[in-house]
Amino acid sequence: ETGVTQTPRHLVMGMTNKKSLKCEQHLGHNAMYWYKQSAKKPLELMFVYNFKEQTENNSVPSRFSPECPNSSHLFLHLHTLQPEDSALYLCASSQGYLPGQDYEQYFGPGTRLTVT
Amino acid sequence: KNQVEQSPQSLIILEGKNCTLQCNYTVSPFSNLRWYKQDTGRGPVSLTIMTFSENTKSNGRYTATLDADTKQSSLHITASQLSDSASYICVVSAIQEKLTFGTGTRLTIIP
Numbered sequence: 303e304t305g306v307t308q309t310p311r312h313l314v315m316g317m318t319n320k321k322s323l324k325c326e327q328h329l330g331h332n333a334m335y336w337y338k339q340s341a342k343k344p345l346e347l348m349f350v351y352n353f354k355e356q357t358e359n360n361s362v363p364s365r366f367s368p369e370c371p372n373s374s375h376l377f378l379h380l381h382t383l384q385p386e387d388s389a390l391y392l393c394a395s396s397q398g399y400l401p402g403q404d405y406e407q408y409f410g411p412g413t414r415l416t417v418t
Numbered sequence: 419k420n421q422v423e424q425s426p427q428s429l430i431i432l433e434g435k436n437c438t439l440q441c442n443y444t445v446s447p448f449s450n451l452r453w454y455k456q457d458t459g460r461g462p463v464s465l466t467i468m469t470f471s472e473n474t475k476s477n478g479r480y481t482a483t484l485d486a487d488t489k490q491s492s493l494h495i496t497a498s499q500l501s502d503s504a505s506y507i508c509v510v511s512a513i514q515e516k517l518t519f520g521t522g523t524r525l526t527i528i529p
Contacts, residue, residue, distance in 0.1 A: 304461065344422070344519035345462075345507070358516070392461050402514040404450050409461025 305329040306410035308393050314416045315383065323378040323413045325393030333399035334376040335407065336368060339390040351376060352399040383417045390414050420445040422510050422520035430526045435498055439523045441491040441508030449511040453482055453493050456505040456522070465493070465506075495525075503527045 306327045315321050327334065336348040350358035351370040365387075367379040376393055390412045396405035422443045431437050443451070450469045454462035466477050468484040468491060475482050479502075481494045495502055508520040 304463065306461070342427075342521060344521050347516060394461070401516050402449050402511060404467065404511060406452075406464050406467070409463070411460050 304408045304410065306393060306395055306408050308391075308410035308413050310413060311411065312414045312416075314418060315380070316418055317383060317385070319383075320379070320381040322380065323391055323393075323415075325376040325378075325410055327374055327376075327393075327395035327408070327410075329395055329408060331395040331397050331408070332373050333396045333405065334370060334373070335394040335396075336366075336376065336378050337392040337394065337409075339392055339412070345392070348378075350399055357399060380415075383415075385417050388415055388417045420510070420512055420515065420518040422508055422518050424506075424508050424520040424523050426523060427521070428524040428526070430528060431498055433498055433500055433527050433529050436494065436496050437498060437525065438495075439493045439506050439525070441493070441510075441520055443489050443491070443508070443510045443518070443520075445489075445510040445512045445515075445518050447513045448486060448489075449513045449515075451484060451491050451511070452509045453480075453491075454507040454509060456507060458504070462507055498527045500527050500529065 309324045333352045338346045348362045349368045369377040392412045393410040394407040396407045425440045452467045453465045456462040466482045479496045484491045505522040507522040
């Protein structure tokens with residue numbers, strides 16, 4: 303295992319529901335990430351947190367709301383999602399974060415989200 | 419615009435055979451390139467990282483090459499095993515830029 307856990311592993315929700323994805327890392331890292339992985343598309347970076355502070359928001363719709371209470375935990379709160387939001391949501395962590403610097407990212411297994 | 423293109427999109431080979439996956443990129447200025455392996459139902463795991471000055475790097479039966487002049491990288495898998503069935507993702511980092519991900523190659527090893 304990579305030291306990054308995600309729950310739930312699978313989630314089916316209606317467009318009017320509110321749900322949250324949880325990520326926890328046991329590696330002592332300072333940076334955490336949310337990615338969206340859709341079929342036949344590259345991984346899309348959504349958010350980056352470094353030392354609990356949000357450092358990247360890649361024009362993600364407001365129906366996705368991240369929360370990082372400490373360096374070990376990361377949440378993604380979901381509300382009024384659309385069917386096109388169905389995808390695999392991956393969490394990752396790394397020792398640090400700086401664009402262009404090589405910090406190896408360790409990924410969790412992902413949450414398979416289906417919006418009906 | 420920074421882009422990473424991988425080929426083939428999918429590949430099926432017999433167990434024990436060798437194969438080569440390709441990654442072409444237009445990312446600039448180049449910092450490094452990583453190959454990730456993603457098993458079904460799991461997140462990606464780093465196989466190897468290539469910096470500008472490195473041409474070849476091996477990790478067991480995996481050998482990555484980098485040609486910084488032509489902006490191409492390859493991942494060669496020797497004596498494939500059933501456990502090599504996965505998606506292989508090429509990720510390129512530019513200096514002071516975010517990572518650029520390829521769409522991946524889906525490799526299936528059949529007995």
